[in-house]
Amino acid sequence: MADPLHTGGCLCGAIRFRIAAPALQTTLCHCEDCRRASGAPVVAWTFFPTGSLIWEKGSPKTLQHADRERTFCGDCGSPLTFFDPSIPHLFEANTNSLDHPADHPPADQCWLADALPWPTEGLPTYPHSAPLPSSGQEL
Numbered sequence: 001m002a003d004p005l006h007t008g009g010c011l012c013g014a015i016r017f018r019i020a021a022p023a024l025q026t027t028l029c030h031c032e033d034c035r036r037a038s039g040a041p042v043v044a045w046t047f048f049p050t051g052s053l054i055w056e057k058g059s060p061k062t063l064q065h066a067d068r069e070r071t072f073c074g075d076c077g078s079p080l081t082f083f084d085p086s087i088p089h090l091f092e093a094n095t096n097s098l099d100h101p102a103d104h105p106p107a108d109q110c111w112l113a114d115a116l117p118w119p120t121e122g123l124p125t126y127p128h129s130a131p132l133p134s135s136g137q138e139l
Helices: 032-038
Strands: 005-009 018-019 025-029 043-049 053-057 063-067 067-072 079-083 092-093 108-110
Touching: 018 043, 032 043, 032 067, 032 108
Parallel strands: 025 108
Antiparallel strands: 005 018, 018 053, 025 043, 043 092, 063 067, 067 079, 079 092
16 A cells, blocks of 8 residues: 555546545445445445545546535446545545555445345355356246
8 A cells, every 4th residue: 555646447437537645544334325326235445635636537427415425437337436524634435446456455344333234154156257047947
């Protein structure tokens, strides 16, 4: 996390950004708002100082919800950033929107009270796609 320049963008490439500051921390968030906004059971967010984000290509859409601000690509829907005015000195970049998300392992988890009660221990794992489910119909 020492590199002070981070780049990233959305899935379709319409939005690109850079962050000219060191990453401060990555957190896994289980809150219902993050889950609904991302369509995922948990979201990784990496904290940066406010004012260090520069949009280099495209302009994201902004959603104001629950007195907080989320940006996303208006074309592909990729979640990009989160800003909570109650912590004005920080903003969060969706860790998986960064070009090198593996460089930002989570340090903690939050909103476990909202976490889905799914067990993950012992589930089968696959290096790529999982086998397709059976349709239950004979061919």
